[in-house]
Amino acid sequence: MALHPRVHGRQPSSDGGMNRRMPIEFRVGDLFADKQHPSLAHGCNCAGSMGRGIAVEFRRRWPAMYDAYRKECKDGRFRPGDVFVWAAADQTIFNLATQPLPRPPARLQYVEASLRKAIRIAEERRIPLTGMPRIGAGYGGLEWPDVKAIIESIAVETPVVLAVYEPPGSP
Numbered sequence: 001m002a003l004h005p006r007v008h009g010r011q012p013s014s015d016g017g018m019n020r021r022m023p024i025e026f027r028v029g030d031l032f033a034d035k036q037h038p039s040l041a042h043g044c045n046c047a048g049s050m051g052r053g054i055a056v057e058f059r060r061r062w063p064a065m066y067d068a069y070r071k072e073c074k075d076g077r078f079r080p081g082d083v084f085v086w087a088a089a090d091q092t093i094f095n096l097a098t099q100p101l102p103r104p105p106a107r108l109q110y111v112e113a114s115l116r117k118a119i120r121i122a123e124e125r126r127i128p129l130t131g132m133p134r135i136g137a138g139y140g141g142l143e144w145p146d147v148k149a150i151i152e153s154i155a156v157e158t159p160v161v162l163a164v165y166e167p168p169g170s171p
Contacts, residue, residue, distance in 0.1 A: 024155035025163045027131075031165040032057065037131035039091055041118055043098035043106060045123060046080055048073030051102060053139040055119055058095075062088055067093055081113030085121055092127060094118035099140075104141025111136045112150045122160045129161045 031040065031054070042054055048070040050059040059066040065086040072078040084095040096114035099106040115135065122130055135151070137144040148164075155162045 001019055002009060012119065024152055026166060027163055028168055028170070029164050029165060031131050031133055032061070032110075034131060034165075036164075037129055037163070039094060039122060039127045039130045041094035041096055041130050041132040041135065043096045043114075043135040044069070045099045045102040046082075046097050047101050048080050049102040052133060054133050060144070062086060062093060065093055065095075080107065080110040081117075083114045083117040083121065085118075092122075092125065094121070094130065098136045098140055104139065106136035106140030106142050108136075108142060108146055108150060111140075111147055112154070113143070115151065115154055119154060119158050119160050119162075120166065123158060129163060131163045131165065133165050 005161060027034070031037075040058075042058055044050060044055050044058075050066055050069070065088065066088065069078065069084055072084055078084050078095075078097055080097050080100050082097040084097070086093040086095065096111070096118060097112060098110045118130070121127075134144055135147060137140040137147045151162060151164060
C-alpha cells in the first residue's frame with residue numbers, strides 16, 4: 001500500500017497494521033476522494049441534525065444512515081459520548097456524538113469518549129484504517145490543538161490507523 005501523497009506517518013504493515021501500534025496520519029485533501037478507507041468517522045450532535053460542515057456530505061452520501069441517525073436521536077438513544085455505527089456497502093461510518101445540540105460547543109470529553117468507542121469497535125471488526133476530519137474543531141467550536149492531543153493519545157493505544165484530513169493551508 002503506497003502512502004497518500006501528503007501523509008505524515010509510517011506506511012502500514014502488510015497485515016494492514018492490525019498487529020502493531022501505528023501513528024496518526026495527518027493528510028491534506030478530500031476525505032471522500034481517498035477510496036482506501038474501510039471506515040470514516042465524523043462528529044455530530046445528538047439532536048438529529050446534520051445541517052452544517054462535513055456532516056452535510058455524510059447526510060448526502062448516506063441518506064438511509066441519516067434517517068436512522070435521526071431516529072436514534074429522536075428516541076433518545078444517541079447521547080453525548082456515544083457512537084452510532086452505520087455499515088454501508090463498502091465502508092463503516094462512525095457517527096461520533098461530540099455535542100448535544102447542533103451548535104457549539106462540542107466537548108472534549110465527548111470527542112474522547114465517542115472516538116474511543118469507535119476505535120474499540122474498529123478493532124473488534126478488524127478495520128485497519130479510519131479516515132476523519134478535524135473532529136469537533138470546525139462547527140463544534142473546539143480548539144484544534146486540544147482535539148489533536150486527544151486523537152494522538154488514542155492513536156498510540158490502537159493498531160487502527162487514524163487518518164486525519166486537514167484543510168489545505170492549515171498549520
